[in-house]
Amino acid sequence: MIGVGLIPMEFSLGPLAPEHLEEFIVGLVLAIIVAVGVQKIAVPKFEQMFNERANAIEGGINRAQVIQQEAEETKRHYQEQLAQSREEAAALREQARAQGQQIIADARKEAEAEAERIRRSAELHLRNERDQAYNALRSDIGRLAVQLSERVVGESLSDSQAVGRTVDRFLAELDAQPSRVVPDYVPDSLAGPEGAGTQ
Helix, strand or coil, X not given: CHHHHHCCCCCCCHHHCCCCHHHHHHHHHHHHHHHHHHHHHHHHHHHHHHHHHHHHHHHHHHHHHHHHHHHHHHHHHHHHHHHHHHHHHHHHHHHHXXXXXXXXXXXXXXXHHHHHHHHHHXXXXXXXXXXXXXXXXXXXXXXXXXXXXXXXXXXXXXXXXXXXXXXXXXXXXXXXXXXXXXXXXXCHHHHHHHHHHHC
């Protein structure tokens, strides 16, 4: 037990205690070599692996952040487009409403113009019918006046020029009287056959 005698120990190593000093020195040298080898070879590889893993994790985090930023940007862009679409839809609705009101106003103007045209046409038609009835009435009145004059005088009025002058004078006197205003409506009984046909 040389080794034990040369290296005083406060406690016993038991079966681990070297029997020779050379064994202890060789073991120590080997332990140092192993430690240096681990420090020079294994530790850098572990550090490299750790750095790669850390870089991969950090890269994943960075990519996740970039993806999140892109997602937020896409969401913001979508919200802007949605708001713009709503504004455009509101503008289109307002434009359609204005166009509808304009179409209604144009249709109302056209209807009023058509009604005015129909009213004027009806007035013109009624005026023509009234003039026709008045002319027919004048002719009938002239004929009746001649017949009455013949009965009163007791002779035939064969002179057509004299009859015409008499009728014209009689009608002029009728026209000169203020109470003899030509009515807008002439009854069928006064209008005669021609006037009744025009009504």
